[in-house]
Amino acid sequence: MTILENEPRPITILIGALGGEGGGLLTNWLVAAAAAADLPVQSTSIPGVAQRTGATTYYLEVFPTETAELNGKMPVMSLYPGPGNMDVVVASELLEAGRAIENGFVSPDRTTLIASTHRIYAIAEKSAMGDGVHDSDRVLAAAREMADSAMLHDLAKTAEANGTALNAVLLGMIAGSGKLPLPDSAYEDAIRAQGVAVDANLRGFAAGLSLARDTEEPKAEAVETAPPEQRIELDFPAPVAEFAAHGVSKLADYQDMRYARLYLDRLQTVLAVDSQQKSWKLTREVARYLALWMSYEDVIRVADLKTRADRYNRVRAEVGAKADEPVRVTEFLKPGVEEVASLLPPGLGAALSGWAARRGLTARLHVARRVRTDTIFGFLQLWLLAKLRFWRRRTYRFSQEQALMEKWLAALVALAPRDYAFAVELAECANLLKGYGETQARGHGNFEQVFDTIVAPALGGAATDAARLRSAREAALADPEGQALGQALAV
């Protein structure tokens, strides 16, 4: 017996998708197209519990010789994809392409990789307390290196632009890859035979086909650089100026120009201890976080954002309302003692806040309010609240935030000459301060804990340890219960 290297072998196709993306239908189209051409074909899948949002795979083999010509012999087809043995790997999303590459299914000698570059985030990426998103660039680079040919496009966008589903576009890409010995009409007939949303799917197929056959590199998308609304002469080096400009427009929008100037003055004090050799890294980060901190989220800000002129239309677009369809918008607000105290003058606010804390009422005294901002009365409530902006400088919350901010800035300025890296880490600690209600309280608590345990001793003359500060900051973002932070600070 001789086993020939060049004998026909099954064309292998692995499809990685997420539950509910129509991977099953895509497989059925391919099976139908091959079966109609009398090519031996086999498909299988791993749905299992993966049908509920998990990753799922479909696997097909198509033998390139018609059954009639095989004289009764049938190829033995595998139920499993073989690493190093895939002709076509299809991924409906970038991470699934990464998974196929990771499992060795993409190899430079034979694999055509067809993948959509859009992202659907995994739960670990979504639930991180900061930015937990997987590095897409690394996956793209691996895809280009590992595949014989890589067809990478944002197919979700293509599907949306053509009013069709992603799986139909993928079918077009598979056809366009020319890996299967089938004419375009075979796929189109399969779409018609399956009878599911035929017109839309034929449109998607055509879009995928032309995308696959279009050899031009997709043009890089132009990056929008909106000039800041307020033109100020900025005495900042280029790396800082960009953020400073954003900061100025943000704060002018948040409060007024006077407040924006205060921001620039504060930034100047940091710039004074920074230098070109360090590429102004400290000032750049402070420009970012100081602007965010100074525009801290309070009820006035929320009311302001929710009553902006462009907001209603943004909501309409987001929920896909048609031109003649009125949209009722309900806001979920839950003002409590802290929110009331934050609006009072410092003395009164502190008294109320302290009283509630002593009685253990801070977390309990809340009124769940649902406000309809599409109605006149509901809108008026938030609109009037937003008008309290003039009062903001006199509030308890304002005085508290400014005090903490000054403490942070003073520490930065004092420590930067001694340990620049430590100061940069301290600047980043401001990212712990965000959110509302419980999240905000937790963030403040974490910030103060880190400050008191690591920064205050340094100010008192103790040695600085940038690595420890970094790990404490990362620990504070590791879990909402503060377990990791507790451990990090105990070290």
Next chain:
Amino acid sequence: MERSFEKEVRSLRLGAGDTFHGEGILAITKALLQSGVSYVGGYQGAPVSHVMDVLTDAQDLLDDMGIHFEACSNEAAAAAMCAASINYPMRGAVCWKSVVGTNVASDALSNLASAGVMGGTLLLVGEDYGEGASVIQERSHAFAMKSSIVLLDPRPHLPLVVDMVEKAFELSEASNTPVMMEFRIRACHVHGRFECKDNVPAKVSRNAVLTDPSFDYSRICLPPATYAQEKHKIDYRLPAAVDFIRENKLNEVFSGECEDVGIIVQGGLYNSVIRGLQQLGLADSFGESRLPIMALNVTYPLVPDEITSFCAGKRAVLMVEEGNPDYLEQAVNVILRKADLNTRVVGKDVLPMAGEYTLAVVIDGLKKFVEGSLPQGLDHTDVARRGDAVAANRTHAIELLGAPTPVRPPGFCTGCPERPVFTAIKLVEKEVGNIHVSADIGCHTFSTLPPFNIGNSVLGYGLGLASAAGVAPAFGDKRVVSIMGDGGLWHNGLTSGVAGAVFNQSDSVLVIMNNGYSSATGQQHIPSTGTNFRSEPTGQNIRDALKGLGVKWQRTVTTYEVGNMMKTLREALSTKTKGLKVIIAESECQLAKQRRIRPLLRKQLERGERLIRTRFGVDDDVCTGDHSCIRLSGCPSLTIKPNPDPLRKDPVAHVNNGCVGCGLCGETADAATLCPSFYRADIVQNPSAFDRLLNRFRRAVIGFLQGRPAAVA
């Protein structure tokens, strides 16, 4: 049901001369009809749920043929159904998910196997092992051995599978032994074709009824008959089975030129071995292999002389056997030893003891076998080179990627009614500290995964409450919470859990997820659906069942009301009332609901009826990117997107178009005091003239306040 098989059911009527195209599980169903079955039953569960679904949709055909189909309450009931074949020449088949279903069925199975069968009896088990499996990883093989049941594991080639089903009934009748046939996940979902035969009417059926009951004491499982039955198994039934297997050549031998070695493989893994050999340059596309192969389509009992004649003259054989323990490898070793053959049996030393035999695993094992046994006339360096290249490709890929790809564990569907219950538990835990939760099997088991991580133990389907019996008292006054789905409740939880807890005066809390279906397996109807699989009303409900068992403290809460659920949980955890406290968390499975209402809504819209569509959204300028909302929900449609604020690094929360407007986001924002970024949008579709007028007026006034010209929208 999740999937309708109406179209596929037509292929069940095909006859001689027709070619069947379709899924493996449907082919098996067709084979049952070609075998003249009198009855079919089972309990749903991947990967054999579709057998039940197909039969449900095939009622007309079954009625025509007089075949009885039963949607059994659990696997024990399904196995017990086979009692029909003990006394009468009735062929029948039952199916379930294994190994768990076989565990539940095993009491009835032992008795069935002991009594022996007159009519052919086929147990179809979906071997839920490896990637995509949802249960504990064990083999069904042990059950076949301990009860002397014949176990088939056919090569995944549809014509052979269909033939094996037909042969299984003959084998069962020839040996008076029930036959179990296992199908792995991928084989159940394989799409292929075979040449049909005509369907065969059953000897006994609704169209040909029995008249006289048969009484035969030797068929009763009670001493002294049981002793005789055991002896009958050994003296008659197993030898008869072995003879049948040998005479009908159920196991297959494929010759190869390297006769000094060979491969013995479970039939179900044959295709993987061929492909592995092909990748190593040792086989072609049609299964011609350089190494001889014996495919065991019957894995229990083995036919000793088949094994010895295959191994005679070979220095080494590779036993390819998935899972542990290595029953086959041990059995082959014993057979060879007794025959005084010196063939070395290689198996779990080059292949892993545990885990699925994917192609990567098989290729590696084959390579090691070749390197270790050096078959005559083979260029083993070429084999090693090819094997190493496969491994090197993967290593390189992992290096390039740098970090492991984040996993995508299964989770609750968009709008799932069970999610809010765990949001409520998580929020109550913030007040009272962590609670011991006895979880159960069902969609709700996903609570044990991120982002909830709720559930301290899972002991089996319907056993959530029973598994709290030992631990609950150990927590003293701090009550434990058990979870049970309505599927698990009717499967056995009503007796093993509720009746037992009331009887033992257990002071604990049970949350029953009543979503109206056996959801995880494909939304089959169960007693709490209110209708059976034929959509006939059944008049059963959970409240009355619990009342009948003496449960006094019962509360029913709509799952989406997080605040109300928290209040009820607090009360159940703290009330002075002793005894079992049951919270029925009620809301229809969202998948089933969407499938039910979507076509209706579409029609209403087309007719121009005024309809409100609800969905949620996030104001991306209000969101600060902390993702607390996601940690309390995990809804697939609640995701993230890049932050539009150039100063912020962290991505913001985002509700995508998959949102079905279940309301959890709003409830959570309220209950957890989270964040004001969420809004609910009610879109008035086909608005009335009044709607439009009112909206225009509101927009005009609001536009005036915003200091812009009145917009029309």
